[in-house]
Amino acid sequence: MRLKAFRFGFSSALAATICHLLHAIFFHLWPLESLTLSAHLFFFKSLTLMYPYLRTTPLVLISGSIQIFLGVFTVTWLMAIIYNFGNRD
Numbered sequence: 718m719r720l721k722a723f724r725f726g727f728s729s730a731l732a733a734t735i736c737h738l739l740h741a742i743f744f745h746l747w748p749l750e751s752l753t754l755s756a757h758l759f760f761f762k763s764l765t766l767m768y769p770y771l772r773t774t775p776l777v778l779i780s781g782s783i784q785i786f787l788g789v790f791t792v793t794w795l796m797a798i799i800y801n802f803g804n805r806d
Contacts, residue, residue, distance in 0.1 A: 719801050726794030733789040734782050745773045
């Protein structure tokens with residue numbers, strides 16, 4: 718079975734970008750609660766000391782989404798190419 722590398726990379730990047738946007742919206746609406754949740758996920762006691770330094774502006778949202786999309790697309794596209802190279806039919 719061969720993967721279509723571009724489609725695999727694009728769909729993975731799109732899913733990751735949507736998750737990033739949902740997380741950013743959650744952080745914008747409930748900043749302290751999302752810091753508490755993040756602290757529990759990363760096994761920290763508290764991340765509330767970071768609260769004054771965190772800002773969610775439209776520019777941060779757009780640039781973060783672009784970075785997530787490009788990074789995930791590149792990695793998953795390369796993984797699909799390597800997978801296809803190993804599975805020659």
